Amino acid sequence: MARYLLAIDQGTTSTRAMVFDHEGRVMALAQQEHRQIYPQPGWVEHDPLEIWERTQAVVRQAVARAGVVPADIAAIGVTNQRETTIVWDRRTGRPYYNAIVWQDTRTAAICDQLARDGGPDRFRDRTGLPLATYFSGPKLKWILDQVPGVREAAERGDALFGTVDTWLIWWLTGGPDGGVHVTDVTNASRTLLMDLRRLDWDDEILRLLGIPRRMLPAIHPSVAPAAYGATRPDGPVGAAVPVCADLGDQQAALVGQTCFEPGEAKNTYGTGCFLLLNTGATPVFSRSGLITTVAYKMGDQPAVYALEGSIAVAGALVQWLRDNLGLIARSADVEALAGSVEDNGGVYFVPAFSGLFAPHWDGSARGLIIGLTRFANRGHLARAALEATAFQTREVVDAMYRDSGLRLTALRVDGGMVVNELLMQFQADILGVPVVRPAVTETTALGAAYAAGLAAGVWEEPARLRQYWQEARRWTPRLALNSS
């Protein structure tokens, strides 16, 4: 009997494939980065075909490294950077344009125009989201309006839209040769085009944005016992394996951290930083600048919702110190540099490279470094960069408290930055609650594997998965700060 689970985690900076066993243990990992394309200030693109190539490569490597035969893989779960928008030709698989990445701000004028006509919160009631450049709908409108021939192709039925999950599942299940065109409720909830309660595309918003419905994927549960489709045996997996889970990466991390009860929360520190609070079967609408999103939907069961604080720039600021300023050679070096000074020396960063997301939603904001004196050195800049992530998280935690009345007792964390001891300790200090890291920090891939295993019957119910969550590290606050 097939015993292993394959998770594909297509993130902003890299693509990972991981094989897990039926107790959630990591068997193998393969990872490859892809190019970040910055054609103009504020624009961020990826090459969709490069992402598909990287995905194929890491899947082949992970399956080989795990030493399992492909037929022993019970199910595949896909998880992805959310909102990033791709439009391609169903006849050839050729993208009409590069993927427009979630951080890209080119749709500011579209959002401003829509807000002038009905206010920045005109779709919040139906979609859970403010009008912002972050979401897919305005990006799709930009492609339809700006790239010659795409609107006609969409109306003919030749052009398909998808977020990265949709793009990968289409290729995995056959591409131009019968690939399925699907997404899940979590990814669809990031488009600004889905009605959050009905879990279906909203025809009025589609009309206002001029988006032909026929180019949109079918919306499915995140855990799909019937599977969206099977992989092509001649593809990278090497067998016909059901693809039966699909979740946005932050929702997958919530599942990977086993936050299945209302009131449970996690914060993922990657390129950006995303705090999600499970609010149960009813969507909670924020008055404090958070967004309302689908956390997951398991088969026929009702959807579970979350409040989310999205921070656009966290690890991306460390990358910027490395790539744009040359202050460090590797991301990990930021810790030693920040540790070379006692404190921030009065220096603060506001990394509004993509405007500011939660809780401000100010698309016109741009980055700042303030508090510079002759005293400030490279160490102070590094320290201020790390502190910016912790301060932004504090703002989001405060907003979450205002919205839900829920005071955190501890914060579960994961993502690429949580190896940074200095940051994690400062985060505990600035929040005034313990910060807790689990043994498996690859919670995004783990969540996709859990979802696939639940769909395939490897585990009967989510509660079973709690036994695998293990605390590996805890930072307790050293400063007495209030969290409201």
Ligand SMILES: Nc1ncnc2c1ncn2[C@@H]1O[C@H](COP(=O)(O)OP(=O)(O)O)[C@@H](O)[C@H]1O
């Ligand atoms: N030791 C470290 N300290 C601070 N930031 C780090 C460290 N190691 C990696 N990072 C940052 O973490 C991010 C990568 O995390 P990851 O979870 O893989 O991101 P994503 O899923 O967004 O691609 C990068 O932005 C990198 O700069």
Ligand SMILES: O=P(O)(O)OC[C@H](O)CO
């Ligand atoms: O790929 P990550 O981990 O940077 O996550 C990106 C988010 O999904 C954007 O909403």
